[in-house]
Amino acid sequence: xxxxxxxxxxxxxxxxxxxxxxxxxxxxxxxxxxxxxxxxxxxxxxxxxxxxxxxxxxxxxxxxxxxxxxxxxxxxxxxxxxxxxxxxxxxxxxxxxxxxxxxxxxxxxxxxxxxxxxxxxxxxxxxxxxxxxxxxxxxxxxxxxxxxxxxxxxxxxxxxxxxxxxxxxxxxxxxxxxxxxxxxxxxxxxxxxxxxxxxxxxxxxxxxxxxxxxxxxxxxxxxxxxxxxxxxxxxxxxxxxxxxxxxxxxxxxxxxxxxxxxxxxxxxxxxxxxxxxxxxxxxxxxxxxxxxxxxxxxxxxxxxxx
Amino acid sequence: xxxxxxxxxxxxxxxxxxxxxxxxxxxxxxxxxxxxxxxxxxxxxxxxxxxxxxxxxxxxxxxxxxxxxxxxxxxxxxxxxxxxxxxxxxxxxxxxxxxxxxxxxxxxxxxxxxxxxxxxxxxxxxxxxxxxxxxxxxxxxxxxxxxxxxxxxxxxxxxxxxxxxxxxxxxxxxxxxxxxxxxxxxxxxxxxxxxxxxxxxxxxxxxxxxxxxxxxxxxxxxxxxxxxxxxxxxxxxxxxxxxxxxxxxxxxxxxxxxxxxxxxxxxxxxxxxxxxxxxxxxxxxxxxxxxxxxxxxxxxxxxxxx
Numbered sequence: 001x002x003x004x005x006x007x008x009x010x011x012x013x014x015x016x017x018x019x020x021x022x023x024x025x026x027x028x029x030x031x032x033x034x035x036x037x038x039x040x041x042x043x044x045x046x047x048x049x050x051x052x053x054x055x056x057x058x059x060x061x062x063x064x065x066x067x068x069x070x071x072x073x074x075x076x077x078x079x080x081x082x083x084x085x086x087x088x089x090x091x092x093x094x095x096x097x098x099x100x101x102x103x104x105x106x107x108x109x110x111x112x113x114x115x116x117x118x119x120x121x122x123x124x125x126x127x128x129x130x131x132x133x134x135x136x137x138x139x140x141x142x143x144x145x146x147x148x149x150x151x152x153x154x155x156x157x158x159x160x161x162x163x164x165x166x167x168x169x170x171x172x173x174x175x176x177x178x179x180x181x182x183x184x185x186x187x188x189x190x191x192x193x194x195x196x197x198x199x200x201x202x203x204x205x206x207x208x209x210x211x212x213x214x215x216x217x218x219x220x221x222x223x224x225x226x227x228x229x230x231x232x233x234x235x236x237x238x239x240x241x242x243x244x245x246x247x248x249x250x251x252x253x254x255x256x257x258x259x260x261x262x263x264x265x266x267x268x269x270x271x272x273x274x275x276x277x278x279x280x281x282x283x284x285x286x287x288x289x290x291x292x293x294x295x296x297x298x299x300x301x302x303x304x305x306x
Numbered sequence: 307x308x309x310x311x312x313x314x315x316x317x318x319x320x321x322x323x324x325x326x327x328x329x330x331x332x333x334x335x336x337x338x339x340x341x342x343x344x345x346x347x348x349x350x351x352x353x354x355x356x357x358x359x360x361x362x363x364x365x366x367x368x369x370x371x372x373x374x375x376x377x378x379x380x381x382x383x384x385x386x387x388x389x390x391x392x393x394x395x396x397x398x399x400x401x402x403x404x405x406x407x408x409x410x411x412x413x414x415x416x417x418x419x420x421x422x423x424x425x426x427x428x429x430x431x432x433x434x435x436x437x438x439x440x441x442x443x444x445x446x447x448x449x450x451x452x453x454x455x456x457x458x459x460x461x462x463x464x465x466x467x468x469x470x471x472x473x474x475x476x477x478x479x480x481x482x483x484x485x486x487x488x489x490x491x492x493x494x495x496x497x498x499x500x501x502x503x504x505x506x507x508x509x510x511x512x513x514x515x516x517x518x519x520x521x522x523x524x525x526x527x528x529x530x531x532x533x534x535x536x537x538x539x540x541x542x543x544x545x546x547x548x549x550x551x552x553x554x555x556x557x558x559x560x561x562x563x564x565x566x567x568x569x570x571x572x573x574x575x576x577x578x579x580x581x582x583x584x585x586x587x588x589x590x591x592x593x594x595x596x597x598x599x600x601x602x603x604x605x606x607x608x609x610x611x612x
Contacts, residue, residue: 015387016380018353040380041347047324066383066413073379074322074346077372081321099409106405107372 011269022067042071063146138222140213232270255288317575328373348377369452444528446519538576557587561594
């Protein structure tokens with residue numbers, strides 16, 4: 001079973017359309033859900049994709065444009081009505097924390113969970129960590145303070161090779177050491193190398209989310225060597241002027257970032273409402289970086305598959 | 307052509323479902339659109355029902371629960387992006403005006419239209435008037451200040467009978483007087499009664515929107531003799547206790563209000579998420595008031611048809 005699945009809830013841009021929802025993704029890390037941006041309608045998309053509110057405890061907001069955060073009010077209110085427990089942390093810029101906490105204190109006073117706001121800024125930092133992942137911010141270049149998020153799985157445990165362990169009479173209490181990569185030293189001082197007794201674990205996968213941003217060398221440096229990159233691709237080549245003036249990217253520029261940063265796979269999104277289908281964006285990006293795919297509402301992507 | 311069409315954009319209650327959107331309606335008065343409540347997703351439902359943002363200049367918010375107003379942020383932002391002009395007036399309680407104006411000043415600073423907030427309270431008042439309609443508030447009985455809205459068409463102009471007017475040599479300049487119901491007095495003093503020269507106009511229709519409220523005699527008095535009544539019907543008979551404690555109504559109570567107020571037709575809505583279909587609510591209401599129908603997302607109702 002995959003340990004890391006990305007759910008695309010919305011990949012449109014600011015002007016709403018019937019084709020796309022505003023920005024929202026949910027990363028499923030072994031059953032724990034992490035929401036990335038929360039455009040209007042996020043709660044409904046959660047239901048459509050059968051993602052459980054009870055498993056969502058962290059929401060990351062990249063910047064304070066409405067198409068990335070207007071869904072917070074409805075989402076948090078619904079989680080309160082459903083009597084979700086525990087803690088919900090919204091990672092957000094300071095102004096957003098102030099505004100949304102005031103509104104939620106008014107509209108959603110009685111909350112069965114603790115609602116916390118973790119203030120982020122544009123300085124790169126690890127803003128979340130648990131047993132399986134870390135989440136870091138990276139600065140993006142947009143019209144207002146904006147960050148991307150990199151989700152990195154922690155190195156996974158090595159797999160025990162039962163036959164070899166039996167052959168070498170390895171005691172049970174040594175298994176954890178083996179899983180963590182240690183060699184086995186027997187009571188009589190004999191060393192059995194770890195790679196005899198174990199096999200490699202699955203690769204620890206990394207995923208970078210970059211929306212909204214203009215093409216930026218700094219972004220390339222920040223996402224270098226990640227496995228998966230989601231990069232905004234608001235426009236096609238013909239609208240490069242809009243991309244520059246509005247601090248957005250073309251699909252081709254997204255491909256260039258992926259190529260220059262040596263990532264494994266690129267996912268495009270944040271499409272301008274002017275595109276009634278996105279194949280033109282895909283092919284322009286693929287000219288720069290062939291291993292590119294289009295985000296689409298309802299899509300589940302197995303990020304372990306790299 | 308009908309002069310008054312009601313569009314149902316959302317008729318669910320607070321807990322979101324895949325079956326229903328939160329409360330939102332758009333009344334189309336000869337092409338002018340009036341939005342009544344604005345739950346999350348209202349802007350998308352506008353697009354789905356092909357209602358033009360350019361024709362929407364008045365939004366009426368019944369009370370400050372999220373399922374009745376969280377769509378305002380996205381809707382106003384989209385209207386700004388689409389470069390709508392003119393004035394948009396949000397009729398809303400004072401706290402809502404303060405909170406939403408602050409948020410929109412942050413998220414939607416550059417607006418090509420004037421955004422006005424008309425502060426309403428629970429004292430019955432005419433809060434809007436133009437050439438064709440008036441809109442009045444009526445107090446409802448909910449857990450917090452809440453009003454209903456009554457839309458009343460103004461009396462319509464009488465229709466000229468061209469044959470009779472020709473026979474009596476009525477001059478063109480007299481037509482407006484005739485349409486307004488005046489008799490014609492010829493230069494030689496002869497009086498020709500209006501009803502010889504004109505026929506009756508279409509009926510001026512009235513529509514009352516009542517959500518959210520418990521069963522209330524005061525509501526019955528307020529909506530007496532309206533043509534159409536939308537009344538919340540959150541619960542069925544078996545949940546009367548919830549209805550009472552949460553200041554909502556059962557479908558049967560909605561039927562009783564319609565019956566006691568002598569309205570022509572009743573529309574039910576604001577269904578609790580527990581009902582996977584609403585036929586049980588319809589039949590309970592119809593036992594009290596047979597001329598009852600269910601609101602449903604996407605439904606257009608010709609209110610002229612009474």
